[in-house]
Amino acid sequence: MIKKIGRNDPCWCGSGRKYKQCHEEFDHKIENYRKQGHLVPEHRLIKSPEQIEKIRESAKVNVEVLDTVAEKIAIGMSTEDIDRIVYEVTTKHGAIPAPLNYEGFPKSVCTSVNDAVCHGIPSPDEILQDGDIINVDCSTILNGYFSDSSRMFLLGNVSEENRKLVEVVRESVYKGLEEVKPWGFLGDMGQAVHDHIRANGYSVVREIGGHGVGLEFHEDPWVGYTTKRGTDMLLVPGMMFTIEPMVNMGKPEIFVDEENDWTVYTEDGSMSAQWEIQVLVTEDGHEVISW
Ligand code: MF3
Ligand code: CO
Numbered sequence: 535m536i537k538k539i540g541r542n543d544p545c546w547c548g549s550g551r552k553y554k555q556c557h558e559e560f561d562h563k564i565e566n567y568r569k570q571g572h573l574v575p576e577h578r579l580i581k582s583p584e585q586i587e588k589i590r591e592s593a594k595v596n597v598e599v600l601d602t603v604a605e606k607i608a609i610g611m612s613t614e615d616i617d618r619i620v621y622e623v624t625t626k627h628g629a630i631p632a633p634l635n636y637e638g639f640p641k642s643v644c645t646s647v648n649d650a651v652c653h654g655i656p657s658p659d660e661i662l663q664d665g666d667i668i669n670v671d672c673s674t675i676l677n678g679y680f681s682d683s684s685r686m687f688l689l690g691n692v693s694e695e696n697r698k699l700v701e702v703v704r705e706s707v708y709k710g711l712e713e714v715k716p717w718g719f720l721g722d723m724g725q726a727v728h729d730h731i732r733a734n735g736y737s738v739v740r741e742i743g744g745h746g747v748g749l750e751f752h753e754d755p756w757v758g759y760t761t762k763r764g765t766d767m768l769l770v771p772g773m774m775f776t777i778e779p780m781v782n783m784g785k786p787e788i789f790v791d792e793e794n795d796w797t798v799y800t801e802d803g804s805m806s807a808q809w810e811i812q813v814l815v816t817e818d819g820h821e822v823i824s825w
Contacts, residue, residue, distance in 0.1 A: 548582050563717075564770065572719070573767045575755070580772035581748055585679070586814060589748045589774065593681035593812060593824035595627045596674040600685055600825075603670050607687050609662055613645040616670060617656035624674055632673035632680060632751050639796065644671040644684075651739060651780050651788050651798040651806040664690035667700055669808045673751065682747050682776055683824035684810035695783075696805055699736065703781045703807040706730040710759075710777050714813055714820040720755060720766035720775075727759045727779050737786035739806075742798065744776035747812055769815045774823065778810030 539546060545556035568574045581589065602623045603616060620643040624631045631642035639655075646654035646669040647662070654669075662668065671684035686700045710727040731738050744757030755767045759779045782788075784804030791797040800806050812824035 546577055547580070548584075560770070564768065567768050573755075575767060575770055575773055579746055579754060580770065581774055581814070582772070585748065586772070586774075588677060588679040589681060590823060592629065592674050592676035592679040593683075595624060595629045595676055596672050596681040596683060596824045598627070599623045599672045599674065600670065600683065603672075604685070604687065607662070607668075607670075607689070609664050609666075609689050611662050612658050613647070613654065613656040613660040613662070613668075614658040616645050617641045617643055620670075620672060624672075627676070629674045629676040632675050632682070633671075636751065645669070646671070646797070646806070646808070648805055649800045649803050651782070651800060652742060652808060653796045653798050655794055655796055662689050665692055665696075666690075667692060667696050667805065667807060671808075671810060675751075679749070680747050680751050681812055681824040682751070682810065683812050684778065684808060685825075686807055686809060698734075699781065699783050699805055700807045702730065702734045702736065703779060704809045706779060706781070707777050707809045707811055710779075711811065711813060711820060711822070714769065714777075714815060716769055716771045716815055716817065716819075718769050719764055720757065720769060721761035722763050723777065724757070724759045724761040724766060725763045727777065731759075731779065731781050736781050736783055739780040739782060739786055739788055741788065742780055744778045744810070746773070746775045748774045771815050771817050773815045774812065776810050776812050778808060780806060780808045782806045 541554035545553045633639045634642045641656045666689040673682040706727045710723040713722040713726045738759045746753030784802040787801035814821045
């Protein structure tokens with residue numbers, strides 16, 4: 535973990551300060567956790583203040599895109615209409631929708647309706663109906679920096695049962711967020727999310743999780759919700775990742791649409807909901823970067 539870096543050499547973080555006056559003590563602290571058997575972050579997962587500022591700029595666009603979707607989404611629109619809004623607002627700011635052409639994904643945003651868990655592909659044939667619940671997952675690249683968040687929208691007369699699912703998942707994300715702090719563990723967050731979901735009788739999808747984000751779309755660590763408090767990666771200031779549990783009303787099992795090879799559905803046809811926020815670990819806790 536600790537590279538052979540002289541105490542008077544410039545710090546690896548790019549601050550221009552001497553290592554001994556910058557991250558030397560920090561590295562020793564991390565090394566102690568590693569020796570105790572914990573998974574610890576590599577330097578490349580720790581963002582500099584300059585990088586964080588660039589990522590914040592990207593997230594500003596991402597949040598504006600989702601705010602615009604929130605204003606305009608309505609029964610009778612197609613998911614393709616949502617795609618068009620996302621593309622227009624993103625590119626108006628000189629940014630790029632990160633999903634577009636990502637590993638062959640054909641659209642600018644993921645739109646996942648009802649029993650679609652994630653990675654729904656916008657289509658002119660998919661018309662939003664009274665009572666639908668939909669996740670709109672937006673990711674933005676601005677000047678090479680990535681932001682990523684998603685929200686649920688309720689269309690018209692959504693059943694009490696489905697409303698509750700959506701609300702509980704939102705609550706679970708913020709219960710997880712409260713656990714994000716330096717020198718804590720990713721599992722502290724994961725367990726808080728999972729406990730809330732289980733307490734309400736829902737199940738969390740195990741195969742798909744959150745991820746580090748910022749310099750790339752998907753970085754380490756992988757962020758699951760079935761890990762226990764005090765386990766999984768050590769959290770240190772400058773780390774950035776998403777909290778984005780996918781929650782099924784019924785069983786946790788999922789399958790991928792064979793026609794498009796993208797869209798994930800619940801195996802039992804039950805409703806699924808997801809909220810996603812992008813979070814920075816700060817010196818004294820956390821900052822929500824995109825929501
Ligand atoms: N936005 C999704 C995430 O949270 C990723 C979608 S990948 C895509 O990680 F290609 F489907 F867009
Ligand atoms: Co994500």
